[in-house]
Structure formats: C-alpha cells, structure tokens
Amino acid sequence: MNIPLLNRLAQFGKPSPALTEASTRAQATVDAVCLALPEVLAVAVIAIESGQALASYAALPSLNPAKAALYNAEVVKQKRQAIKALGLNGEKIEDILITLREQxxxxxxxxxxxxxxxxxxxxxxxxxAIARDVLKTYCQ
Structure with a gap:
C-alpha cells in the first residue's frame, strides 16, 4: 500500500547520506587513533558548529566524550572569538591543551x-609529544 504521508514519515527516521558518510569517516578516525595510541582514555570526532559527536570511544565508563562534545566545541568557538578580539588576523587554532592533575x-x-x-x-x-603527533596525523 502506498500512502504518501507514511512514506514521508518513514524518511524522517533515516539519517542523511552526508551524515552517515561523515560518521563512517569519523569512526574510522577514532579506530585509527585507538590503534596508534592504545593507552587512550577517550577520543571523539566532533562537529564544531553543532557540537555533536560524530564518533567516540571511552576506555572508562565514567568518561563519556560524546556527553562533553558540545562543551569542547564551545571551547574552540570561544577561543576563536578571543583571537578575533585580540586582532590576531591570519592566526588559526592548531590545537588546544587542557592539563588536569591526572589527565x-x-x-x-x-x-x-x-x-x-x-x-x-x-x-x-x-x-x-606522541599524543600531539597522533592527533596531527589522524585529524583530517
């Protein structure tokens, strides 16, 4: 039976092909980082504009990088604004390091x-230095 409304509703549950492709590439990146750096605690690929984790991995159940994705994206957005406010035209963020007591x-x-x-x-x-090199290698 072909009911147009039901056909359109069924399409809402399907991810867009672009999102699926981005998620597949993101998962491949996460997997590659985990292989290159076996002692990793967490890794995620995040879409900066939306703050959504496209793929993630955590070695510990208490560490959920997907949950923190929006906040990490916001750190980047705020740093971009700070660079602009300082008049550092032409400068771009390469990486940001946040040092905690144990991580x-x-x-x-x-x-x-x-x-x-x-x-x-x-x-x-x-x-x-190794962690930064792994990030540089797999950040595409």
Missing amino acids: LHLLRLSPDEQRLLYLAVSARDTNL
Whole structure:
C-alpha cells in the first residue's frame, strides 16, 4: 500500500547520506587513533558548529566524550572569538591543551576547521609529544 504521508514519515527516521558518510569517516578516525595510541582514555570526532559527536570511544565508563562534545566545541568557538578580539588576523587554532592533575585533554581542529578531534590521555602514562603527533596525523 502506498500512502504518501507514511512514506514521508518513514524518511524522517533515516539519517542523511552526508551524515552517515561523515560518521563512517569519523569512526574510522577514532579506530585509527585507538590503534596508534592504545593507552587512550577517550577520543571523539566532533562537529564544531553543532557540537555533536560524530564518533567516540571511552576506555572508562565514567568518561563519556560524546556527553562533553558540545562543551569542547564551545571551547574552540570561544577561543576563536578571543583571537578575533585580540586582532590576531591570519592566526588559526592548531590545537588546544587542557592539563588536569591526572589527565591531558587535547583538542585539534581539522584542516577545514569544521571538525574537532578530542583526545584524553593519562598524564602519567602518555608522552605529550606522541599524543600531539597522533592527533596531527589522524585529524583530517
């Protein structure tokens, strides 16, 4: 039976092809980071404009990078505004490091500045230079 209203309603539950493709690429990035940095605590690919996590992984149940995605995207947006307010024309954010007592949180923007790769690692178990290199390698 072909009922136009029902056919249109059925389409609302389907993700757009662009979102599915972006999520697939994001999941591949998350998987690659986990392989390159086995001691990772959390990793996520975040759409900066919406603050939505396109893919994420957490080694600990208490650490949910998808839940913090909006806040990490907001950090980037606020830093962009600060750069503009300081008149630093031509400058771009490469990465942001947030140092906690026991963890390092790194945020790296994609080359098109539309996505953000978020990484959380143990400050004791991970070399910061290696973590930054992994982010740089897989942030696309």
